[in-house]
Amino acid sequence: MATPRKKRTYTTAFEAARTLGQLFSPEGYTWETELPVRAKHVPLIIHISCNAHFTMFIAYIAGEILKRLDLEFVTVGGPENCCGSIQKNMGDPDLEADVATKAQLGFNRAKPRKVLSICPDCDDVFAEYPLKAASFVHANISDLVVEYLDALKPKMKPVNKRVVVHFHDASPSRVKDAGRVMTILKAIPGLEILPAQLAHGPGIHCQTVHPMAPHDQAAMFAEAKALEADALVVPYHSCYRQHIKMQLEFGVETQHYFGLLAEALDIPFEEPFKIYRLTDDLETVMGMLRPKIERLGYDEDLVRIYVDRAVFC
Amino acid sequence: MSSSWIEVGAEADFAGQMKVFQIGRKKVAVAGLDGGIFAFDGLCPHAFGPMHRAEVDGAIVTCPYHAWRFDLRDAGREIHGYRPLAMYDVKVEAGIVHVLFEAAASAVVLDSRPCKLSYVAA
Numbered sequence A: 001m002a003t004p005r006k007k008r009t010y011t012t013a014f015e016a017a018r019t020l021g022q023l024f025s026p027e028g029y030t031w032e033t034e035l036p037v038r039a040k041h042v043p044l045i046i047h048i049s050c051n052a053h054f055t056m057f058i059a060y061i062a063g064e065i066l067k068r069l070d071l072e073f074v075t076v077g078g079p080e081n082c083c084g085s086i087q088k089n090m091g092d093p094d095l096e097a098d099v100a101t102k103a104q105l106g107f108n109r110a111k112p113r114k115v116l117s118i119c120p121d122c123d124d125v126f127a128e129y130p131l132k133a134a135s136f137v138h139a140n141i142s143d144l145v146v147e148y149l150d151a152l153k154p155k156m157k158p159v160n161k162r163v164v165v166h167f168h169d170a171s172p173s174r175v176k177d178a179g180r181v182m183t184i185l186k187a188i189p190g191l192e193i194l195p196a197q198l199a200h201g202p203g204i205h206c207q208t209v210h211p212m213a214p215h216d217q218a219a220m221f222a223e224a225k226a227l228e229a230d231a232l233v234v235p236y237h238s239c240y241r242q243h244i245k246m247q248l249e250f251g252v253e254t255q256h257y258f259g260l261l262a263e264a265l266d267i268p269f270e271e272p273f274k275i276y277r278l279t280d281d282l283e284t285v286m287g288m289l290r291p292k293i294e295r296l297g298y299d300e301d302l303v304r305i306y307v308d309r310a311v312f313c
Numbered sequence B: 001m002s003s004s005w006i007e008v009g010a011e012a013d014f015a016g017q018m019k020v021f022q023i024g025r026k027k028v029a030v031a032g033l034d035g036g037i038f039a040f041d042g043l044c045p046h047a048f049g050p051m052h053r054a055e056v057d058g059a060i061v062t063c064p065y066h067a068w069r070f071d072l073r074d075a076g077r078e079i080h081g082y083r084p085l086a087m088y089d090v091k092v093e094a095g096i097v098h099v100l101f102e103a104a105a106s107a108v109v110l111d112s113r114p115c116k117l118s119y120v121a122a
């Protein structure tokens, strides 16, 4: 049965993030949607933006890494911390700056020294509308790992995998991210980075605004397969969302670099999004989610629409 | 100060429309939807999102900033359990809509848009 698709609106975009964030999270995993006006000082904030709620394992692993480093942090998420890119993409650019500012004012309540976003869109929007007199520097989450890489290296165990590294270089910040991801991967013992030529992604990230063209995507995976790669490693959740399904055709897994980092650091984690996408069947996924949908009291018909749009994109 | 009924326009002009007025020092949104006319705070209680640009599903309005969703038929209750949206009493007399405001003031329309739907078939 085909799902009656609903057009993307603020309601569907944000409710999908809100709902799937809960459904796709590890049991007991929580995040703050609003920091109190007089929040306790916290040096680090992990920021989960809208579509990053579909791949919550990334924020979860980031938190586990910070715990292993004994660093104090708070995780903020929910639509309440949207960077403003949704408003821009919905055709309301006049709302974008205000939403970006509100999010940063919210972070500033805890007077952090660094705010780390998972999504490159957030990186770009916050860079475009920086908060005057912010206590914090905003950076991509890869920045934090590189900052503490020397402390993490002794904790790593070998990950014996052959990988192709997918990257984007459409802007200076994407080039920096790609460099940091490569630095992190090179620090993981046992990991063999293969000399691929076709792993370059379009635009600033895959999937949403600049999806990788199907023939380029197929060529990237064909090359990875020919190189006998175990995995294609991606820098962003959006690339992860677009490329996972290719495992069904090419047998090469798509992994976010945080997944490899977690393996190296012995952090147990699950990837529900990947499990769901690889079923290749919406109703199978709905059957898997049904107990949690019922327990959390969600409307199954709406969840079906959100899952169809987010997972089978 | 005693409250006052403020005239905001002809009933017919609100059908399927979201308008926002400056009344005294407040922004007040007035919308004709779900078979009624509702007046509510023009600024969202979360972070002051522009409520006249809300999406509409029956009598539930969704703020365009972060999608807090308020039920106008249930005193502005936020459906996820967040803070409610302040509402104003409305009366229609001889086809003219009035909003009960905290003091005598005039209403100046700032913006008017057709209601956008929360759920639209693709």
Ligand code: FES
Pocket: A080, B044, B045, B046, B047, B048, B049, B063, B064, B065, B066, B067, B068
């Ligand atoms: S300002 Fe309305 S939901 Fe945040």
